[in-house]
Amino acid sequence: MRTIYLAGPEVFCPAASELGARKKALCEGYGFRGLFPLDGELQQTSSARELGFAISAANEQLIRHADLVIANLTPFRGASADVGTVYELGLARGLGKVIHGYSNDPASFAERTFALFGQGEYGGSELHDRDGLSIEQFDLHDNLMIEGGIALSGGIFLTHQAAEAEKYSDLTAFEAILSALQKQSR
Template sequence: MQKIYLAGPEVFLPNAEEIGETKKALCEKYGFTGIFPLDKTIAPQATPLDTALAISKGNELLVEKCDIVVANLTPFRGTSADAGTIYELGLGRGLRKKLAAYSNTTTPFLDRVWHQYGEGDLANAPKGEIRDKLDHKIEEFGLMDNLMLEGGIHIANGLFLTGDVDPSALYTDLTVFETLLSQLQKRYNA
């Protein structure tokens, strides 16, 4: 059975272990073995820094052992995906793993950034030169997140699905995740 590393911000939720177990059960339903970032035991180290480094190393080892990295790129704590998830996706790309991602919103990156950092009406912003309040250029490619994320997934012949869920379940609704698993099953004959 191919192993899927389940990257995403779910590790920060109050019910992280429960979500992880649910995602792993869905992986099994579609013929994969799900590996959640919390599937390792890290004993507290001498300092908080040492503990953080042990967690980081443990997650990298889990990514290395997997065949596929599936990243939850739903925006987290800002306009983009969780920074740790982004790192794990990039690590998977660097290790030439199969990649897939999903987002529980269909609002494009440009719109999310403009909503938080733009001034005025986006429809009136000069196309090709859309800038935020600090005069920083905003990507205008119609993508769901930064071009390097979506670009890396596509270059790796991966999948990236989006869907809108109830905002109160932005990080717990697994509908788009399950659809992605179904497509991965067909693609890899799991």
């Protein structure tokens, strides 16, 4: 049974363990085994800093043991995906794994960035943020390295418009990726 590391900001949700269990159950239903970041085995620590490093090491170990990664790239605390999730995708890509991603916000990266940090009118030939720095305009959902890495690995990237209250818990796009992976496996 192929294993999937389930990256994403769900670990910060109030019902993180329940959401992880739902994702793992969906994986099982499609013939995969899900590895949720909270599944990692932690060493005993004496400080918050050491605990943070132990969590990082445990998650890296789960990624190394996974066959592939599916990441929730719904914007988190800004215009882009959760930075920890992006790190995990980069690690998996560097290890030669196929990486997949989805977002429950279908707006483009340029639209979201301009909405948060832009100035003036949206839609000009070149967009700039309030500091005068250019905003990526590649008709991509997130930074070109994120979607580019997914595409170059042979992965799938999907978006879905989720209700605001279900931004991190809607699993429609996640399940669509599982379905596509199951079909590829046949």
